[in-house]
Amino acid sequence: MRIPLRRRNWERSMDTELRFHLDQQINEYMGRGLSRAEAERRARQEFGTLELAKDECRDQRSTEWLNHGLRDVRHACRSLRKSPGFAAAVIATLALGIGANTAVFSLIYSVLLKPLPYPAADRIFAVETLLPRQNGFSSSPMRVQDYLAWRKANTAFESVAALTPAQWNLTGDGEPERLGGALVSANFFTFLGATLELGHGFTADEETPGKQPVVVISDSLWRRRYSADPALIGKTIMLNAVPRVVAGIAPPSLLVPTGTLLHSTLAFAPRVDVWQPIAPTSEELQGENWNYGILVCLRDGEIAERGRQQLQAMLNGSIRAAVPDFKDELTTRLVPIREIYSSKVRLRLLLIFAASGLLLLIACTNIANLFLARVAGRSTELATRVALGAGRARIVSHLLMESLLLATLGGAAGAIAAQSGVSLLVAYGPAELGILSAPSLNLAALWFTLAVSLTTGLICGALPAVAVWRKDPAAVLQDAGRNALGGRGAMRLRQGLVAVEVALGTALLISAGLLLHTFVNVMAADRGYAVERILSVDLGLFDARYGPGPRRVAFCRELIQRIQTLPGVQAAGVIGGLPVNSGTSVTSQTILYVTDTNLPAVAMERPVALIRSVTPGYFAASGVTLRAGRFFDETEPVPAAIISESLAKRFWPAESLSAIVGHPFRYGDTNGPPVTVAGIVADARPGALDRELPPQVYRPQSQRAGGAMSLVVKTAQEPGGLASAVRAEIRKMDPNLPIPAIRTMREILSRTVAERRFQMALTVLFALTALCLGAVGIYGVVSYSIACRTRDIGLRIALGALPGDVMCWVFAIGLRPVLAGLVAGLFLATAIGRALRGLLYGIAPTDPVSFGLVTLILLTTAIIACYLPARRAAQLDPTIALRHE
Amino acid sequence: MLILKVAALEPIHGYAIVQRLQQISKDALQIRQGSLYPALYRLESRGWLKAEWKTTEGGREAKFYSLTREGRRQLESETAGWKRLCDAISLVLETPE
Numbered sequence: 006m007r008i009p010l011r012r013r014n015w016e017r018s019m020d021t022e023l024r025f026h027l028d029q030q031i032n033e034y035m036g037r038g039l040s041r042a043e044a045e046r047r048a049r050q051e052f053g054t055l056e057l058a059k060d061e062c063r064d065q066r067s068t069e070w071l072n073h074g075l076r077d078v079r080h081a082c083r084s085l086r087k088s089p090g091f092a093a094a095v096i097a098t099l100a101l102g103i104g105a106n107t108a109v110f111s112l113i114y115s116v117l118l119k120p121l122p123y124p125a126a127d128r129i130f131a132v133e134t135l136l137p138r139q140n141g142f143s144s145s146p147m148r149v150q151d152y153l154a155w156r157k158a159n160t161a162f163e164s165v166a167a168l169t170p171a172q173w174n175l176t177g178d179g180e181p182e183r184l185g186g187a188l189v190s191a192n193f194f195t196f197l198g199a200t201l202e203l204g205h206g207f208t209a210d211e212e213t214p215g216k217q218p219v220v221v222i223s224d225s226l227w228r229r230r231y232s233a234d235p236a237l238i239g240k241t242i243m244l245n246a247v248p249r250v251v252a253g254i255a256p257p258s259l260l261v262p263t264g265t266l267l268h269s270t271l272a273f274a275p276r277v278d279v280w281q282p283i284a285p286t287s288e289e290l291q292g293e294n295w296n297y298g299i300l301v302c303l304r305d306g307e308i309a310e311r312g313r314q315q316l317q318a319m320l321n322g323s324i325r326a327a328v329p330d331f332k333d334e335l336t337t338r339l340v341p342i343r344e345i346y347s348s349k350v351r352l353r354l355l356l357i358f359a360a361s362g363l364l365l366l367i368a369c370t371n372i373a374n375l376f377l378a379r380v381a382g383r384s385t386e387l388a389t390r391v392a393l394g395a396g397r398a399r400i401v402s403h404l405l406m407e408s409l410l411l412a413t414l415g416g417a418a419g420a421i422a423a424q425s426g427v428s429l430l431v432a433y434g435p436a437e438l439g440i441l442s443a444p445s446l447n448l449a450a451l452w453f454t455l456a457v458s459l460t461t462g463l464i465c466g467a468l469p470a471v472a473v474w475r476k477d478p479a480a481v482l483q484d485a486g487r488n489a490l491g492g493r494g495a496m497r498l499r500q501g502l503v504a505v506e507v508a509l510g511t512a513l514l515i516s517a518g519l520l521l522h523t524f525v526n527v528m529a530a531d532r533g534y535a536v537e538r539i540l541s542v543d544l545g546l547f548d549a550r551y552g553p554g555p556r557r558v559a560f561c562r563e564l565i566q567r568i569q570t571l572p573g574v575q576a577a578g579v580i581g582g583l584p585v586n587s588g589t590s591v592t593s594q595t596i597l598y599v600t601d602t603n604l605p606a607v608a609m610e611r612p613v614a615l616i617r618s619v620t621p622g623y624f625a626a627s628g629v630t631l632r633a634g635r636f637f638d639e640t641e642p643v644p645a646a647i648i649s650e651s652l653a654k655r656f657w658p659a660e661s662l663s664a665i666v667g668h669p670f671r672y673g674d675t676n677g678p679p680v681t682v683a684g685i686v687a688d689a690r691p692g693a694l695d696r697e698l699p700p701q702v703y704r705p706q707s708q709r710a711g712g713a714m715s716l717v718v719k720t721a722q723e724p725g726g727l728a729s730a731v732r733a734e735i736r737k738m739d740p741n742l743p744i745p746a747i748r749t750m751r752e753i754l755s756r757t758v759a760e761r762r763f764q765m766a767l768t769v770l771f772a773l774t775a776l777c778l779g780a781v782g783i784y785g786v787v788s789y790s791i792a793c794r795t796r797d798i799g800l801r802i803a804l805g806a807l808p809g810d811v812m813c814w815v816f817a818i819g820l821r822p823v824l825a826g827l828v829a830g831l832f833l834a835t836a837i838g839r840a841l842r843g844l845l846y847g848i849a850p851t852d853p854v855s856f857g858l859v860t861l862i863l864l865t866t867a868i869i870a871c872y873l874p875a876r877r878a879a880q881l882d883p884t885i886a887l888r889h890e
Numbered sequence: 891m892l893i894l895k896v897a898a899l900e901p902i903h904g905y906a907i908v909q910r911l912q913q914i915s916k917d918a919l920q921i922r923q924g925s926l927y928p929a930l931y932r933l934e935s936r937g938w939l940k941a942e943w944k945t946t947e948g949g950r951e952a953k954f955y956s957l958t959r960e961g962r963r964q965l966e967s968e969t970a971g972w973k974r975l976c977d978a979i980s981l982v983l984e985t986p987e
Contacts, residue, residue, distance in 0.1 A: 054924060
């Protein structure tokens with residue numbers, strides 16, 4: 006209230022001052038003997054236009070631009086209130102575009118840009134080895150020996166840490182529970198720069214075997230199970246039926262690699278709750294176990310490449326020490342820790358961001374078009390204002406103010422929409438997103454929204470403003486606004502905008518089509534095992550009670566017998582790790598001919614396969630196709646194996662599949678009894694189909710009892726209903742065995758394709774929105790151009806044009822820019838398709854189905870958008886149309 | 891510059907400024923009265939003039955302008971600049987042909 010008050014005072018003081026001046030002048034003239042009226046006339050004449058002088062005085066005030074600005078805002082508000090439909094349409098469109106972008110940017114910021122919560126985040130790397138020959142894996146994690154060697158050596162790295170996945174069954178004090186965790190080097194927490202919430206953590210000598218086992222547990226486990234009891238430190242908890250001392254509580258903010266983030270063959274649990282020091286036994290140190298993730302922290306100021314070469318030299322040195330004539334050279338690779346967390350989603354996130362950017366561009370084009378139409382409708386008003394003395398700059402600033410105001414409102418609405426959007430994205434997106442991003446907007450995203458809103462406002466407002474700037478007000482007034490901004494040039498401009506909109510929309514729709522088609526292919530692909538009507542339960546038989554031997558086998562056998570008696574069960578079996586989860590920790594071993602004697606010498610030339618233990622029922626339950634030979638029987642007298650087709654073809658390339666059955670081979674060890682091939686089955690592929698699994702070797706569980714097992718049940722009906730019955734059977738057999746979620750195979754599969762689905766669903770959503778916007782844009786342009794030429798059309802009809810002719814004419818107006826845009830969009834889409842190539846499955850980047858369908862959908866939409874105004878035009882009554890003003 | 895000069899002598903109101911300027915320049919300078927005030931307001935907003943309301947001899951309220959310290963400095967520098975320009979022009983004009 007102060008500003009208007011001060012303004013009034015100011016005005017009054019100016020009035021008094023000018024009045025005083027005039028009065029003095031009048032007095033003077035009257036003193037010279039003029040009449041009062043004459044004196045007044047002379048004084049005014051000499052003074053010039055009083056109001057003009059006042060205006061110029063006002064302009065001298067330093068705050069005047071602010072007043073102009075405020076006036077523009079008020080004016081903009083007023084004129085927008087008068088057309089609420091227009092304002093609502095613009096705000097809604099912008100809220101959509103800006104909201105989508107803000108939500109996606111918020112994710113991009115937290116996943117790709119925000120600093121990681123490690124003090125030395127930019128100096129931490131994960132180490133992996135590139136294998137010289139492609140034998141199943143393209144790269145591999147490291148060995149525990151490497152950790153021990155590198156820790157001692159003087160290198161460019163100040164510290165080295167190791168970690169490998171582990172699982173435990175927690176019993177005692179309540180429900181048995183399965184916990185995911187890791188065996189880590191004793192320095193793990195200090196390495197990451199984390200301070201334990203409680204407790205002292207590990208000491209270096211706890212890395213030796215035989216010590217009293219200690220663990221650090223996560224904050225969430227501590228709160229959930231022990232109600233944050235500080236006295237837990239120093240007490241023991243039962244993990245795998247072995248008591249372990251709790252040495253510390255990890256801070257809640259600790260970020261560690263979960264799932265297969267660290268390496269595709271290292272499968273950590275989705276949530277890490279327990280850490281225990283590694284304690285490599287002498288047997289482990291003899292073997293070749295490439296199952297350790299190693300993290301290194303570069304010394305300040307050191308060059309990563311120098312460190313990498315040092316590690317590589319040590320690695321090759323250690324291998325040559327064992328195999329002097331080893332010819333190949335292993336290459337080490339340093340992966341920045343940020344890539345560990347973001348590389349899996351980076352490309353998809355950026356592509357989604359690009360899609361949302363396209364959507365915003367389309368929205369902008371649409372709004373610019375709306376603004377053009379609006380300005381055209383108001384051209385008489387604007388021209389009148391120019392003629393009455395409003396500066397062109399003022400008019401343009403007024404128009405810009407209007408668009409900025411709308412953009413700001415749209416941005417605010419967008420930010421609100423984005424808030425719920427982000428929590429949806431984090432909830433339904435792939436798990437990797439949830440690790441790094443909180444389900445809410447961050448400050449960076451809000452700044453981004455502000456910047457995008459203002460830019461959008463300027464872009465949308467600039468076109469009509471330029472159109473106004475270039476117009477001669479006199480001409481506009483003469484034309485009485487009918488043709489002014491709806492004239493030929495402006496019409497072409499608006500059609501151009503529609504063409505741009507259609508081009509961008511086509512590109513977006515085709516990207517969506519490609520991803521959708523890919524997703525359909527992925528879901529329908531044959532993975533070598535059945536997906537429908539399969540129920541799966543993870544059994545963690547880790548306890549000392551089950552040991553590695555017969556007790557475990559007996560348990561599985563009895564469980565399967567019990568399950569098979571349940572109504573609706575067709576088959577049941579157990580397998581070590583489901584192939585659908587590519588990252589389950591299954592032993593991988595080098596496959597050897599029986600003639601091989603020196604393992605290290607041939608290790609790099611032999612294929613590597615995943616060794617899985619199964620019960621005979623697994624193949625029937627999982628619907629695996631037999632290519633040659635036979636499945637397992639209940640009792641196998643001699644060591645037998647079923648191998649996957651790709652292994653058979655690689656290992657015995659010269660022989661037919663049926664001839665391979667009966668061949669002996671060894672794995673992992675040149676001594677010991679050879680294993681005979683009993684059968685050959687189709688290859689298994691991971692759920693996500695993002696890469697090929699290494700070949701598989703299945704061993705009967707009676708001959709080789711694996712670690713983590715999964716029960717697979719084939720059901721006659723919907724498998725979900727059987728879950729509680731299966732759970733009850735397991736409980737009856739062992740009340741202390743934790744049962745994690747019982748899931749259907751479809752659910753598991755759906756989880757593995759979460760990244761694909763996430764990108765596909767968002768892109769399709771954006772594309773459909775773009776399609777709607779495009780339809781509105783076409784409709785708007787066609788309707789408007791008809792409104793501008795009502796008289797024209799009326800005349801044509803009066804002169805004998807048939808409704809069909811009029812409709813053709815209208816269609817020509819509408820479809821010309823659509824066709825141009827479509828062609829441009831198809832070209833754009835081939836380029837985008839090439840960029841998407843790596844994410845497609847089973848289709849070419851120029852997939853004719855996607856391209857064809859999108860073209861069809863777009864043309865249909867365009868024709869519908871044109872048809873409505875065209876019909877209206879054709880039905881015009883010429884007598885009314887001719888009088889139209 | 892001229893307004894600053896006039897206001898430098900004593901606080902003075904707008905009408906008097908016009909009178910004074912015409913008087914000093916012996917009517918050679920005709921100021922359009924209407925454009926005086928925008929100029930005054932500009933000088934005021936730049937901080938070269940300050941204004942206060944006083945009563946005139948005739949007993950009416952009028953706005954009197956006087957020079958601020960900054961305005962005085964401005965006047966000096968502008969006067970110096972103008973003198974230099976005049977000197978330069980006269981030098982050129984007085985060069986024998």
